[in-house]
Amino acid sequence: MDDYDLIYKKLLKNYSNQGWWPSIGFDGKNPTKTGVIKGYHPGFYEFPRNTTELFEIIIGAILTQNTSWTSVEKSLINLREYINFDAQELLDFSKNNENKFKEAIKPAGYYNQKFNYLINISEFYLSLNGNTPSREEILNVKGVGNETADSILLYGYGEKQFVIDAYTKRIFSYLGLIKEKDSYLKIKNLFEENFNGDVKDFQEYHALIVEHGKRHYSKKPYGVNDKLLNNFKK
């Protein structure tokens, strides 16, 4: 086992299952060992269970770009007042009620951009006719970059795509396992080549990295109080 496996084990043992991707519509009636917390579903990996939950993940992935999840949650709850999480309903609502739509997603920030991005991804989603898109195809949607594409594929479609985010770069460059300015794809490939895990492990790993990042890599100087992973530092 190399560092990537050992760090995962360490994080999982310390923080337990994260229950990503969260859903405001998650009813909590599914059996889990650790219960359901505010839309999270730790230990339940049969998510999403239908196209509504899938589409909620997709629009949530757009809304959470450079934005905290609590803000996204407010936006999703606001939106849900007007529409079901359905691509056609979203498109219809966006055409007839642009103002209300933007007001609803305002908490997530960048509401003009994200308004257009949500329309783009909705039109793309409808064009799929229920098929799973390739990574390249999703990346062609304006508003979907590397991280959003991988998030949708990993959490929405259950594909083994490792998600790299700002915390991943901070933590693993602090530990000396990657370089500060390594590209997204280089880091992604590094994880996918060195980490031995299945889809649910990929899902947990990224979520655990975010959790750990929030605790020790949000305030500068990053990582100085990271006792958990300190012994992995090169």
Place this chain on the structure above:
DNA sequence: AACCAGGACGTGA
């Protein structure tokens, strides 16, 4: 008051 938040895009070198 400054900085960060589960980034992406357009631009100019």
Place this chain on the structure above:
DNA sequence: TCACGTCATGGT
């Protein structure tokens, strides 16, 4: 390819 500015609200 890559560094930099822009997009925007909300929390600390």
